[in-house]
Amino acid sequence: MRPLFKFHGGVHPPTHKAESTGRPIAQAALPSKLVIPLHQHVGNRAVPVVQVGERVLKGQVIGRPEGRLSSAVHASTSGTVSAIDMQLVAHQSGLPDLCITLIPDGKDEWIAHSGVDYRQTAHTDLRHLLRQAGVVGLGGAVFPSDMKSYSHKHQIRTLVINGAECEPYITCDDMLMRERAGDILRGAEVLRELLYAEEVLIGIEDNKPEAIAAMQQAVLEDKHAHMEVIAVPTLYPGGGAKQLIRVLTGIEVAAGVRSTEMGVQCFNVATAYCVWRAIAFGEPLLSRIVTVTGNVEHAQNFEVLLGTPVDELVAQAGSKPDTERHIMGGPMMGVDLPSGSVGVTKATNCIIEASSRLFPPPPPALPCIRCTRCADVCPAELQPQDLYWFAKARDFGKAQEYHLFDCIECGACAYVCPSHIPLVQYYRFAKSEIWQREREAQAAELARERHEFRLMRIEREKQEKAERLAQKEKAALAAKASAPAPNPEPAIAAAPATADPDDTLQMRIDAAVARAKEQAAAAQPKNTDALTAEQQAEIDAIEARRAKIREMAAHAGADDEPPKSNQG
Amino acid sequence: MISALWVMVGISLLLGAVLGFSAIKFKVEGNPLVEKIDAVLPQTQCGQCGYPGCKPYAEAIAKGEAGINKCPPGGDEGIHKLADLLGVEYVPFGEGTAPKPKAVAFIDEQTCIGCTLCLQACPVDAIVGAAKQMHTIIAAECTGCELCIAPCPVDCISMLPLGEDISSWKWQYPTIPLVQVAAQ
Amino acid sequence: MWSSPFITQPSSVSQIMLRVLLALIPGIALYVWYFGPAILVSIALASVTALATEAIMLKLRNRPIKPFLSDNSALLTAWLLALSIPPLAPWWMVVVGTAFAIAISKHLYGGLGNNPFNPAMIGYAVLIISFPVHMTHWLTPHALGGTELTFGEQLGYMFNGALPAGLTLDAVTMATPLDTLKTQLHLGLSVDSIRDMPIYGHLAGKGSEMVAIGFAIGGLYLLFIRIISWHLPVAFLAALFATAGVFHLVDPVHYVTPLFHWFSGAAMLGAFFILTDPVTSPTTARGKLIFAAGAGLLTYLIRAFGGYPDGMAFATLLMNICVPLIDAWTQPKVFGKKGGGK
Structure with a gap:
């Protein structure tokens, strides 16, 4: 037996997992439309590369990755793009984001695709394939996998495959391990190869004996060397990457430190599965397993096309009429969805249908009595009561000093708080407040720099002008000296010359204003005929961005006073 | 009596020398207060304060010529920060200068x-x-x-x-129902 | 919008406080057994005063009354105060002490969770400074077989200040064992000869030692159900034992045994119920050890060398002052930042 390690704290909330493990993974029905957000991953939003009205095939790239940290977005099935616009997305803010809406044609027609033999392929190409296939961490962090699967030789000893799945209600990884263990391990092998890792440790919480058995069986059958399936104690948040790494290897990865620096990398089992599908079959990430549970007739796991509206998905599990809200994720760290119309994303591991019977609203909060139950359960070993105090007092400097950003927002503190204080919400508030201040400070710094540069430039131009004038004068003097016919006042000649540009500018402006008024309506850019498809796509993208800005403006304008077009 | 007087005179001379020495040794270049005030200002350079830019306004505040409530882009929070920095009372925005x-x-x-x-x-x-x-x-x-x-x-x-938008969205300060005054 | 976590453990402040109240019951039962039911009247009186004061203060502070009144924290303050003062204390003393504890030392500092000092100990300190004579008249335990007041006579004294004809207060009350020890030592007696006096039992004062054991049993229950952490009682009792032990070993003629200190006065009550008040004790594990050890040391020093027979209350209050400092000093290293200088 491998010695396991412990992490501090943790809680044992009721697991509620049995409800959804009774049935095998079902294929969710093809929805009437797909709302596919272009920002389903950490990093830059993908840029749309299709046009409204275009027919796309299943697996076709509809959003290309933009910049280093980004990932591709694909059409989950064949059909027609009906809109590229701002739609509500699965985000706590309830704000819209750029989405591509796709009307499926029911044919589910694949684009041409094929896999590669990962042993015969350069690592750089494999990583490029992962990026183009839109593979991101499916455990919830949605970090692009290509960025995580890079390492120098002998830098990484251990690859941790995370099958812990510690949050209550969620069983998507459990079911995936039970049914598709082989592909998960093959994907893990690809990742091991990419990272040059020496060993692969697969951590699964001991409340999933079937998954452990299936994975162990698959290790034996496929004769995977360097792989070990390890049952870890059931303790929330034991499925957090840092916590699982700690339990399996004893290594503590501090906040702000990359685990690769300490010789470990961690991937979720579902990510490993998608890696295999992408590399071996050329299948991009088009669907994922989603647990639908809570206030439903028959809780179950579904294989769901990305973009499937939550409403259409939960109907298939028999969502009960007294459901009040949809929670995406688990009850400890999940997101209260703004609407049932949002599309399933790569981060959607679970939809919990919530009613006030299942999830009674929290009782009113009492003051903190400093009982430190929160500190007892905090897996990051923080002092949550102090952080709460500082966040409440908006003393953000002090909060940072007390390691606010080491908080992983697991919710264990708020779970045990006898005063029912929404602790995590205070930490999130403080964090986003600090981030905003940093953004503002950066913007101010930029503005200061640019303003100072401008002042310097104006000064320089003035000087240059003065020098030119002086030179002219000198030349004139020299001319005067040499010429027999003297120019009476060179200064006067110079004066209108300097004044002249302004006058003519004013005249030109007046003329232009008149012209503009004449043609105001008929204005049409001349360079928009005869465009290549690429240019057109670019213009569309720009139009989309503009639309977003206008949308934002309209959104803000609705809350505040209407935008003023003029000062005063 | 006389000796006590001498001691006092000696001490004051000594302290004076120390002060004078440190004034020379640790002389601060420029006006750090202006920099500090400028760091608080939002750098919009809008001139709504009546000065041609944030720096001139900072200089004016440092000299005591301008009030701390002349910067609408800085918001209410900006006034609070300036008040804290300068150790003066908070002054709300005047008429028509709301952010x-x-x-x-x-x-x-x-x-x-x-x-x-x-x-x-x-x-x-x-x-x-x-x-x-x-x-x-x-x-x-x-x-x-x-x-x-x-x-x-x-x-x-x-x-x-x-x-x-989603990237600039902020979590709100949690509202605890209990803080509300008991409804009567 | 509602944010995660969406589930919470079914625990509450009122439940925690209720458990602490329950844990006091063995001690109270033994108190009644050895000293008669007068203490129950004190407790009841203090409870009513505490709840009334709490309600008035909440009203004045414009806070909702029901959730705070039902959090049981005021009741706990009342019980602890009543158990700290003599059971025969006149009714107005109980009322004044409790009202002061709740109104001044709790609500003027911002109410539940915000008071820097233990309210019960503030109440006790106010009473012992203001009415020192009344605070020294403790009931004699049944076991001594002296003159005893009936329950009715006890009530008569508490509410009217009248004793049955022919009885003086000194005849029916006595100083506490700690107080007697101090007085006799001043008179030049040795510890051994004092301990032979009839008021002392096996460990400390007759009767009161059993009450201390009762509180210890309740405290162990609280430890068992994890309402309190072990750091506070262990560090306090260890520090008290160690200090008393050193003095006793050096000079057994003038310094009593550590066990005597453990089971005298408010030591057990303090170790398990007063120091463990979460609001006024440190939050870090190391901080708790320092805080409680400091309180143990101070308690001993006040008992042995100070002007008051028992030092629990003042030791607690003095250490309460240090809590923010202790907390700031003892911040533990966080996950991943323990090894080396990182």
Whole structure:
């Protein structure tokens, strides 16, 4: 037996997992439309590369990755793009984001695709394939996998495959391990190869004996060397990457430190599965397993096309009429969805249908009595009561000093708080407040720099002008000296010359204003005929961005006073 | 009695020498207060304070010539920060100087005639363009100072308030129902 | 919008406080057994006063009354105060002490969770400074077989200040064992000869030692159900034992045994119920050890060398002052930042 390690704290909330493990993974029905957000991953939003009205095939790239940290977005099935616009997305803010809406044609027609033999392929190409296939961490962090699967030789000893799945209600990884263990391990092998890792440790919480058995069986059958399936104690948040790494290897990865620096990398089992599908079959990430549970007739796991509206998905599990809200994720760290119309994303591991019977609203909060139950359960070993105090007092400097950003927002503190204080919400508030201040400070710094540069430039131009004038004068003097016919006042000649540009500018402006008024309506850019498809796509993208800005403006304008077009 | 007097005189001479020495040794270049005030100001360079930029306003505050409530873009929080920094009382905004929601300028490119007047007005060079060419605003660098609006001869510049999007969205301060006064 | 976590453990402040109240019951039962039911009247009186004061203060502070009144924290303050003062204390003393504890030392500092000092100990300190004579008249335990007041006579004294004809207060009350020890030592007696006096039992004072054991049993229950952490009682009792032990070993003629200190006065009550008040004790594990050890040391020093027979209350209050400092000093290293200088 491998010695396991412990992490501090943790809680044992009721697991509620049995409800959804009774049935095998079902294929969710093809929805009437797909709302596919272009920002389903950490990093830059993908840029749309299709046009409204275009027919796309299943697996076709509809959003290309933009910049280093980004990932591709694909059409989950064949059909027609009906809109590229701002739609509500699965985000706590309830704000819209750029989405591509796709009307499926029911044919589910694949684009041409094929896999590669990962042993015969350069690592750089494999990583490029992962990026183009839109593979991101499916455990919830949605970090692009290509960025995580890079390492120098002998830098990484251990690859941790995370099958812990510690949050209550969620069983998507459990079911995936039970049914598709082989592909998960093959994907893990690809990742091991990419990272040059020496060993692969697969951590699964001991409340999933079937998954452990299936994975162990698959290790034996496929004769995977360097792989070990390890049952870890059931303790929330034991499925957090840092916590699982700690339990399996004893290594503590501090906040702000990359685990690769300490010789470990961690991937979720579902990510490993998608890696295999992408590399071996050329299948991009088009669907994922989603647990639908809570206030439903028959809780179950579904294989769901990305973009499937939550409403259409939960109907298939028999969502009960007294459901009040949809929670995406688990009850400890999940997101209260703004609407049932949002599309399933790569981060959607679970939809919990919530009613006030299942999830009674929290009782009113009492003051903190400093009982430190929160500190007892905090897996990051923080002092949550102090952080709460500082966040409440908006003393953000002090909060940072007390390691606010080491908080992983697991919710264990708020779970045990006898005063029912929404602790995590205070930490999130403080964090986003600090981030905003940093953004503002950066913007101010930029503005200061640019303003100072401008002042310097104006000064320089003035000087240059003065020098030119002086030179002219000198030349004139020299001319005067040499010429027999003297120019009476060179200064006067110079004066209108300097004044002249302004006058003519004013005249030109007046003329232009008149012209503009004449043609105001008929204005049409001349360079928009005869465009290549690429240019057109670019213009569309720009139009989309503009639309977003206008949308934002309209959104803000609705809350505040209407935008003023003029000062005063 | 006399000896005590001498001791006192000696001590005061000694302390005076120490003070004088440190004044020379640890002389502070420039006026650090101006820098500190300038760091608090939002750098919009809008001139709404009546000074031609944030730095001049900072200098004026440091000299005690200007009040701390003349900077609408800095918001209420800015006044609080200045009050804290200077150790003075908080002063609310005067009439008509209330802060507006953060906005960026937007040029209606169909109407723009390319006169470059706005380029000259922009304090942070956030407008791109040349004579007779259409101008456009670099939104990321626009401070929302509105200085470009007045010079435009065809009124093609408008201010678009910056709404929240997902990347700039903030978690709200948790509202605890208990803090509410018991409803009677 | 509602944010995660969406589930919470079914625990509450009122439940925690209720458990602490329950844990006091063995001690109270033994108290009644050895000293008669007068203490129950004190407790009841203090409870009513505490709840009334709490309600008035909440009203004045414009806070909702029901959730705070039902959090049981005021009741706990009342019980602890009543158990700290003599059972025969006149009714107005109980009322004044409790009202002061709740109104001044709790609500003027911002109410539940915000008071820097233990309210019960503030109440006790106010009473012992203001009415020192009344605070020294403790009931004699049944076991001594002296003159005893009936329950009715006890009530008569508490509410009217009248004793049955022919009885003086000194005849029916006595000083506490700690007080007697101090007085006798001043008179030049040795510890051994004092301990032979009839008021002393096996460990400390007759009767009161059993009450201390009762509180210890309740405290162990609280430890068992994890309402309190072990750091506070262990560090306090260890520090008290160690200090008393050193003095006793050096000079057994003038310094009593550590066990005597453990089971005298408010030591057990303090170790398990007073120091463990979460609001006024440190939050870090190391901080708790320092805080409680400091309180143990101070308690001993006050008992042995100070002007008051028992030092629990003042030791607690003095250490309460240090709590923010202790907390700031003892911040533990966080996850991943323990090894080396990182």
